[in-house]
Amino acid sequence: MKDETAKSPPAEEPPPFGSSWNVLYALVLAWLAAQVVLFYLFTRAFR
Amino acid sequence: MRPLDWAVLLAALAGIVAYGLWKGRRTRDLDDFLVADRRMRWHHVALSIMATQASAITFLSTPGQGFTDGMRFVQFYLGLPVAMVVLSLTAVPIYRRLKVYTAYEYLEGRFDLKTRTLAAGLFLLQRGLSTGVSIYAPSVILSVIMGWDIRAVIFLIGGSVTLYTATGGARAVDNTNFQQFLIIMGGMLVAFFTIIWTLPADVSFVEAVSVAGKLGRLNAMDFSFDLKNQYNFWSGLVGGCFLALSYFGTDQSQVQRYLTGESVTQSRLGLLFNGLVKVPMQFFILFLGAMVFAFYQFTAPPVFFNPVEVERVRAGAQGAQFRALEEEYGAAFAEKERAARAYVGALRAGDDGAADAAALGLKSAQERADGVRAGAVELLREPGKRRPDDTNYVFLNFVIHYLPAGVVGLVFAAVFFASMSSSASALNALASTTVVDVQRRLVTGDRGERYHFLSSKLAAVFWGLFAITFAQYAGQLGSLIEAVNRLGSLFYGTILGIFLLGFYFKRVGGTAAFTGAVLGELAVLGCFFFTEIAFLWYNVVGALVVVATALAINPLVGGKAEDSRQ
Numbered sequence: 138m139k140d141e142t143a144k145s146p147p148a149e150e151p152p153p154f155g156s157s158w159n160v161l162y163a164l165v166l167a168w169l170a171a172q173v174v175l176f177y178l179f180t181r182a183f184r
Numbered sequence: 185m186r187p188l189d190w191a192v193l194l195a196a197l198a199g200i201v202a203y204g205l206w207k208g209r210r211t212r213d214l215d216d217f218l219v220a221d222r223r224m225r226w227h228h229v230a231l232s233i234m235a236t237q238a239s240a241i242t243f244l245s246t247p248g249q250g251f252t253d254g255m256r257f258v259q260f261y262l263g264l265p266v267a268m269v270v271l272s273l274t275a276v277p278i279y280r281r282l283k284v285y286t287a288y289e290y291l292e293g294r295f296d297l298k299t300r301t302l303a304a305g306l307f308l309l310q311r312g313l314s315t316g317v318s319i320y321a322p323s324v325i326l327s328v329i330m331g332w333d334i335r336a337v338i339f340l341i342g343g344s345v346t347l348y349t350a351t352g353g354a355r356a357v358d359n360t361n362f363q364q365f366l367i368i369m370g371g372m373l374v375a376f377f378t379i380i381w382t383l384p385a386d387v388s389f390v391e392a393v394s395v396a397g398k399l400g401r402l403n404a405m406d407f408s409f410d411l412k413n414q415y416n417f418w419s420g421l422v423g424g425c426f427l428a429l430s431y432f433g434t435d436q437s438q439v440q441r442y443l444t445g446e447s448v449t450q451s452r453l454g455l456l457f458n459g460l461v462k463v464p465m466q467f468f469i470l471f472l473g474a475m476v477f478a479f480y481q482f483t484a485p486p487v488f489f490n491p492v493e494v495e496r497v498r499a500g501a502q503g504a505q506f507r508a509l510e511e512e513y514g515a516a517f518a519e520k521e522r523a524a525r526a527y528v529g530a531l532r533a534g535d536d537g538a539a540d541a542a543a544l545g546l547k548s549a550q551e552r553a554d555g556v557r558a559g560a561v562e563l564l565r566e567p568g569k570r571r572p573d574d575t576n577y578v579f580l581n582f583v584i585h586y587l588p589a590g591v592v593g594l595v596f597a598a599v600f601f602a603s604m605s606s607s608a609s610a611l612n613a614l615a616s617t618t619v620v621d622v623q624r625r626l627v628t629g630d631r632g633e634r635y636h637f638l639s640s641k642l643a644a645v646f647w648g649l650f651a652i653t654f655a656q657y658a659g660q661l662g663s664l665i666e667a668v669n670r671l672g673s674l675f676y677g678t679i680l681g682i683f684l685l686g687f688y689f690k691r692v693g694g695t696a697a698f699t700g701a702v703l704g705e706l707a708v709l710g711c712f713f714f715t716e717i718a719f720l721w722y723n724v725v726g727a728l729v730v731v732a733t734a735l736a737i738n739p740l741v742g743g744k745a746e747d748s749r750q
Binding site: 153172173177 | 394407452456
């Protein structure tokens with residue numbers, strides 16, 4: 138098997154929703170940040 | 185269990201085995217058996233990934249943790265979404281482009297045979313033993329709660345999983361995982377709404393939540409930094425991210441799930457979906473445990489939730505002392521219930537001052553009850569052994585005593601399915617690694633499609649029997665079981681370090697990576713034996729030592745050209 142990681146990646150298939158993969162990745166990370174904020178508010182509200 | 189529960193449970197078990205056999209009936213070659221012909225859509229990949237990660241202990245222990253320790257365990261999963269993004273960017277396109285069957289195949293092309301064999305060997309050791317434990321652990325809980333024969337439960341779980349995994353391979357595993365996960369989450373949702381329904385008529389849902397919060401069970405977020413604290417924001421985000429990178433990026437039981445995707449897009453979407461829903465799912469299961477805790481503020485709980493342990497000490501020399509503590513615990517509960525109702529009354533009246541005063545009384549009553557319970561647990565402790573822990577028994581104990589007929593059977597089916605789905609993925613991955621990385625690469629060489637296809641089926645049967653046998657004797661292994669449970673944490677950081685070198689440091693060669701791995705593993709073992717660092721940080725330490733060591737010595741040992749097969 139050759140070390141194909143050294144080759145330049147092939148053209149990417151776009152995601153079925155969202156304009157690009159980067160937008161989907163940002164969505165996942167933004168949702169994580171929102172959850173952290175929500176959990177913090179939840180903890181404070183019922184402390 | 186009542187007849188309706190038995191009917192639900194048996195129908196679910198028979199149905200899933202039949203479904204697995206039916207979906208796997210067209211599995212006719214190695215590609216099909218190992219990666220389902222790479223035809224799975226993203227929603228199958230996603231739920232199969234989630235079902236693989238969530239073992240039966242996840243659904244038994246997590247509500248118990250919500251009950252005993254509150255919701256801070258949810259922070260353990262904060263690094264997972266970050267890892268899903270990193271793996272979608274890096275590992276998925278590489279594995280897909282190389283068309284590998286196992287993650288370890290990649291290591292030979294990138295480094296050398298010894299690095300591949302080291303990683304595959306660590307996987308077979310760790311996953312082989314832990315599959316036995318993942319069958320044993322729910323079996324012992326079910327046998328204690330229900331009085332069932334533990335050997336029969338182990339055979340039922342292990343035998344049925346081996347049957348459809350050895351017959352249908354990855355296609356059967358992914359399809360059954362998908363259905364099982366839907367039923368598991370359906371069962372947990374029904375259980376949650378039934379808990380709300382079983383609360384006293386004069387206590388609303390929000391009031392019950394507030395009581396749980398006042399008693400420290402809704403502590404979902406803690407930003408304090410402490411290396412010895414298992415669950416806070418920092419250990420979850422950093423340590424949890426490294427753990428998730430290693431588990432989802434290098435553990436064949438997970439890699440195999442997204443290798444079955446029909447394209448890079450489908451595999452990526454499966455991982456990203458997991459990144460979106462895993463944290464809320466764990467939050468929900470912990471919240472379910474917190475609501476069981478709220479329920480037991482208005483209904484008397486047992487002093488200890490493992491009935492076998494309670495009967496043992498009641499029948500022994502300390503029986504009278506234990507009964508006295510049970511009575512005292514009952515009195516402490518009555519005081520606590522009064523305080524909880526006073527708090528709820530003050531909330532309803534909108535009297536903040538009275539609510540604060542009642543909350544102080546409630547906490548004081550809780551401390552008294554905790555003190556009595558601690559005394560009872562001390563009586564339950566056998567000489568020379570650790571304090572017994574009933575965390576894993578809380579949820580099922582509640583289920584069998586308070587949930588209606590039918591729902592009990594559904595929850596039990598969910599527990600069986602959780603154990604079956606994680607075990608099936610493990611057997612499928614163990615068979616793949618045995619045939620691809622050991623048999624075909626090291627022992628027989630390439631003997632043709634048919635030979636290795638049949639070998640994969642036999643390997644699945646072998647690992648199924650191994651897991652069942654290990655599970656049968658696991659109860660006699662004492663603290664070794666705990667060691668097996670920690671085995672993953674001891675190796676994951678090192679294996680991740682090797683893969684990080686492969687993905688991101690293209691000049692590093694096999695000898696530098698191998699040496700880094702040995703030193704990384706020594707560093708992790710040093711942390712384990714000589715420090716009190718929380719185990720999530722082992723993954724960070726292991727990976728960083730591997731990468732740093734390999735980068736430092738790579739120029740000295742000749743770099744990549746020295747031993748990498750190009």
